[in-house]
Every structure is written in structure tokens, then in C-alpha cells.
């Protein structure tokens with residue numbers, strides 16, 4: 001069956017305002033029409049997977065089942081080499097269930113207090129999954145990775161989450177100091193979404 005669905009409405013399986021804003025900006029002018037799962041009263045899915053891929057599938061399946069629409073989910077996080085890849089898939093709950101962005105970021109800085117500079121390398125990961133329906137056996141899966149370093153103090157006010165402590169070597173600033181268009185052109189999410197758009201519009 002064709003993947004083409006111009007004009008068809010798709011539910012976006014996220015409650016994260018930062019992600020919703022970026023994905024909305026990235027899809028401005030695109031054929032794809034998305035609506036956040038909050039519009040359909042979709043309950044939060046439990047992210048029980050051990051990989052970004054599994055968690056993205058869980059969230060997309062949940063949103064599709066509750067809305068009756070095709071769904072896109074974003075599972076993302078930050079990996080730090082000094083912490084052997086942590087917080088990774090646990091990035092949203094690094095400082096505990098329901099932790100704020102600020103609390104997660106502070107815990108990461110404190111866990112890295114003794115880390116040698118050479119090991120403060122890390123990356124953002126983003127997996128996007130598209131499901132046509134809850135039992136779709138062939139989900140579209142796209143991934144983006146954005147390499148950087150972890151700063152010792154936060155800088156900048158744009159973006160969300162760990163952006164104020166993610167240093168972007170190619171631009172010499174944190175990702176919270178980039179304007180939204182520049183972040184989207186470089187980011188893990190921008191990369192993954194452009195891939196997904198190509199697949200959906202082909």
C-alpha cells in the first residue's frame with residue numbers, strides 16, 4: 001500500500017512543548033498535517049522500551065489507537081561519553097519521574113563535575129516513528145544524531161531540555177544560543193524529520 005497520504009491528518013504522539021514547536025516549524029509549508037495528541041485526549045504511554053526505537057513505537061501506537069489516526073512519535077535524548085551513554089533513553093526522567101528540564105540538566109552537570117574535559121563529548125539522538133495504524137507491521141523509522149560537548153554552565157535561553165548545556169562545536173555556542181531555524185537545520189530532530197518527510201511524500 002502506498003505511504004502517500006497528502007492532506008491526511010496525523011497525530012503527533014508527544015506532550016513535550018519544545019518538540020511540538022520544533023516539529024511544527026519543520027513541517028511549516030509541508031503537505032503533512034499534524035495535530036498534537038493533547039487535542040485528542042490521548043493518555044500518556046508508559047515508555048517501557050530499552051531503545052529509542054521501541055519507545056517511539058510504543059508512543060506512536062498509543063496515540064494512533066486512541067485517535068484513530070496515523071501517528072508520528074519522537075523518542076529522543078542525550079548521550080554522554082563520560083557516563084557511558086547515560087542518560088540516553090532515560091533523559092526525560094534522569095533526575096526522577098516527573099523531573100523538570102532544569103532538574104535533569106542540573107543532575108547531568110553534577111554527575112559530570114569530576115569528568116575529564118576529553119570525556120565531555122556527547123550527542124543528541126532522535127528516533128521518529130510513523131505508524132499508519134496501531135497494528136502497522138512496517139513502521140517507518142528515521143533517526144538523527146547531533147554531536148557536541150557538555151558545557152560546565154548553562155548558556156542561552158532558546159530551545160528546551162538540555163539545550164543550554166549542549167555545546168555545538170561547528171557554531172561555537174550552545175544549542176540554546178542558536179536561533180530556531182539554525183537549530184532545526186542541524187539538530188537530530190531536523191535530520192530525522194527531513195528523512196521522514198521524504199519517505200512520506202515519495
Ligand SMILES: O=P(O)(O)OP(=O)(O)OP(=O)(O)OC[C@H]1O[C@@H](n2cnc3c(O)ncnc32)[C@H](O)[C@@H]1O
Nearest residue numbers: 014015016074075076077078091092160161162163
Ligand atoms: O515523550 P514525549 O511526550 O514526546 O516527551 P518527553 O519530553 O518525555 O520526550 P522523551 O521521552 O523523548 O525524552 C526526551 C528527553 O531528551 C531531551 N531532549 C530531546 N531533544 C532535545 C533537544 O532538541 N534539545 C534539548 N533536549 C532534548 C528532552 O528534554 C527530554 O528530557
Ligand SMILES: [Mg+2]
Nearest residue numbers: 016047075092
Ligand atoms: Mg517521554
